[in-house]
Amino acid sequence: MKTAVIRTSLSLGNVNLVLGLLLAVFITSVTLIGGSLVPHDPFQVDMGNRLQNSSSIHWLGTDQLGRDILARLVYGAKLTIGLGTVAIVVAILIGVPVGLISGYIGGKVDAILMRIVDGILSFPDFILAIAIAGILGPNLTNLLIAIVLVRWIVYARVVRGLVLTEKQKEYVLVSQTANSSSLKTIRMHILPQVIPDIIVMAAIDVGKVILLVSSFSYIGLGAQPPIPEWGAMLNDGRSYFQVKPLLMVYPGIAIMLTVLCFNLLGDGLKSHYDIRRGRGRI
Amino acid sequence: MSILVVDNLSKQYSKNLQALKQLSFSLEQGESLGVVGESGSGKSTLARILIGLESYQEGAITFQESPIAPKKRAPLRAYRKNVQMIFQDAASALNPKLPIWKSLLEPLKNYSEFTPSFIEVDGLSDKDIAEKLLGLVGLDSNLADRYPGELSGGQKQRVNIARAISLEPSLLICDEPTASLDVTVQVQILTLLKELQQQLNITILFISHDIRAVTFLCERIIVLKEGSMVDQFELDDLYKSRRNSYTKALLDAASL
Numbered sequence: 001m002k003t004a005v006i007r008t009s010l011s012l013g014n015v016n017l018v019l020g021l022l023l024a025v026f027i028t029s030v031t032l033i034g035g036s037l038v039p040h041d042p043f044q045v046d047m048g049n050r051l052q053n054s055s056s057i058h059w060l061g062t063d064q065l066g067r068d069i070l071a072r073l074v075y076g077a078k079l080t081i082g083l084g085t086v087a088i089v090v091a092i093l094i095g096v097p098v099g100l101i102s103g104y105i106g107g108k109v110d111a112i113l114m115r116i117v118d119g120i121l122s123f124p125d126f127i128l129a130i131a132i133a134g135i136l137g138p139n140l141t142n143l144l145i146a147i148v149l150v151r152w153i154v155y156a157r158v159v160r161g162l163v164l165t166e167k168q169k170e171y172v173l174v175s176q177t178a179n180s181s182s183l184k185t186i187r188m189h190i191l192p193q194v195i196p197d198i199i200v201m202a203a204i205d206v207g208k209v210i211l212l213v214s215s216f217s218y219i220g221l222g223a224q225p226p227i228p229e230w231g232a233m234l235n236d237g238r239s240y241f242q243v244k245p246l247l248m249v250y251p252g253i254a255i256m257l258t259v260l261c262f263n264l265l266g267d268g269l270k271s272h273y274d275i276r277r278g279r280g281r282i
Numbered sequence: 283m284s285i286l287v288v289d290n291l292s293k294q295y296s297k298n299l300q301a302l303k304q305l306s307f308s309l310e311q312g313e314s315l316g317v318v319g320e321s322g323s324g325k326s327t328l329a330r331i332l333i334g335l336e337s338y339q340e341g342a343i344t345f346q347e348s349p350i351a352p353k354k355r356a357p358l359r360a361y362r363k364n365v366q367m368i369f370q371d372a373a374s375a376l377n378p379k380l381p382i383w384k385s386l387l388e389p390l391k392n393y394s395e396f397t398p399s400f401i402e403v404d405g406l407s408d409k410d411i412a413e414k415l416l417g418l419v420g421l422d423s424n425l426a427d428r429y430p431g432e433l434s435g436g437q438k439q440r441v442n443i444a445r446a447i448s449l450e451p452s453l454l455i456c457d458e459p460t461a462s463l464d465v466t467v468q469v470q471i472l473t474l475l476k477e478l479q480q481q482l483n484i485t486i487l488f489i490s491h492d493i494r495a496v497t498f499l500c501e502r503i504i505v506l507k508e509g510s511m512v513d514q515f516e517l518d519d520l521y522k523s524r525r526n527s528y529t530k531a532l533l534d535a536a537s538l
């Protein structure tokens with residue numbers, strides 16, 4: 001049975017998952033090992049060594065303040081990927097229970113919760129995040145709070161929709177006639193059906209959040225200097241683009257590869273689960 | 283003694299959809315009552331109301347002399363222990379992601395204070411209990427570890443029956459339990475239900491549009507049409523006295 005699952009995931013149809021996993025391994029190892037290979041302090045200013053090209057000491061050269069670019073990229077990776085993951089995990093922890101309760105209990109509870117959700121959803125993501133960052137002040141923490149506030153709703157809605165279909169299933173009714181508590185029925189029969197969709201969504205969402213954080217930092221509403229967040233690094237490099245375009249190319253590539261990685265993982269996992277579901281149906 | 287009395291039961295889904303109209307009947311301890319009627323006549327609605335999955339607007343349901351209170355937790359719990367249901371679609375009544383033994387044990391886990399009579403010794407593991415249950419419905423104990431997708435339709439319905447009788451209920455509601463099965467398997471399932479009824483002294487409310495299945499299992503039959511009861515008779519009287527024209531049409535359709 002296990003080999004069958006592995007075979008499905010490695011089959012030709014799932015190039016996405018394989019590429020995504022390879023990329024993830026690459027990014028993770030650079031992030032974890034990279035720091036110790038290049039023992040530079042990402043914050044250490046060295047005005048004598050500004051805008052250096054790559055060398056055996058500074059593998060990717062230095063920026064306009066003489067800081068080691070690779071060290072800053074690696075530090076930025078931990079920050080960007082870590083924060084993106086935390087934001088989505090928190091959004092899931094809020095949104096999924098709300099969606100489960102709303103969908104399963106229905107009635108007034110559902111009406112109230114969904115009214116709140118629709119209210120918040122009527123504002124576009126980006127505008128709402130800008131407003132919140134504007135009100136709370138521009139820094140990474142506030143940006144993350146804004147992202148969580150915007151994203152939990154999406155999970156609540158999607159999960160509610162899934163629950164509405166799941167709870168019509170006869171085995172859910174059987175569970176009720178067996179006098180299982182709502183919590184037990186949800187845990188035993190509904191949550192397991194919902195989890196794959198949440199995982200797929202989360203993988204794609206982490207990519208989106210990384211892009212969002214970088215965009216916000218780039219326009220000055222996210223990470224503030226000297227924090228080496230990738231978007232902030234893009235912003236830093238902008239004034240020196242004529243002299244040293246690589247200052248923008250490196251963080252750009254880092255963002256691109258990471259977002260690509262999460263998208264590939266998301267798509268790959270989606271077809272992986274679809275195949276398995278298809279098998280289940282036959 | 284009547285185990286279940288339904289008095290003047292009406293159910294309205296929407297303004298112009300009345301699924302049940304002032305339905306009254308009673309069920310005697312130990313008998314099996316057949317409910318027949320064409321598609322849409324309200325049979326499943328009746329079953330779902332009786333099992334507490336659906337609300338109703340008018341009428342009263344009395345089980346073992348006390349009115350059922352679907353909103354109160356403790357009486358509902360006691361009621362569900364005593365009244366179990368078998369659903370029409372054998373496959374979708376089992377969670378495809380759970381091994382058979384887990385599905386089988388869900389009801390018993392919720393009534394841990396209750397020990398059914400088929401458990402004769404203490405200290406049985408969950409798997410042991412599930413295997414005993416499988417034995418009760420004539421299934422091999424090695425099915426316990428399988429998943430629903432690895433069972434035939436008839437085997438699945440047997441598992442559903444095993445789960446329903448695990449609490450040793452006094453009333454078993456069967457909503458077209460054979461409709462999703464092949465004819466030969468249908469007979470096996472009906473035979474199993476008949477045997478279990480005699481062994482465990484269960485009262486059965488057997489719903490079907492297949493009047494042949496009903497005559498196989500039931501001594502008494504009521505006929506539903508558009509939510510109303512249009513006929514009721516003892517099986518022995520089926521050919522003796524003059525029957526309602528609707529009943530005749532049903533009999534003709536089944537070429538009986």
Ligand SMILES: Nc1ncnc2c1ncn2[C@@H]1O[C@H](COP(=O)(O)OP(=O)(O)OP(=O)(O)O)[C@@H](O)[C@H]1O
Nearest residue numbers: 295299301319320321322323324325326327328491
């Ligand atoms: N949840 C519901 N909401 C609205 N209308 C419903 C619902 N369930 C059933 N109905 C309607 O109530 C009527 C009776 O349906 P019911 O399912 O009880 O019939 P049935 O006798 O079981 O039919 P079948 O033999 O096809 O299973 C039908 O007109 C049906 O469309």
Ligand SMILES: [Mg+2]
Nearest residue numbers: 325326327458
């Ligand atoms: Mg029906």
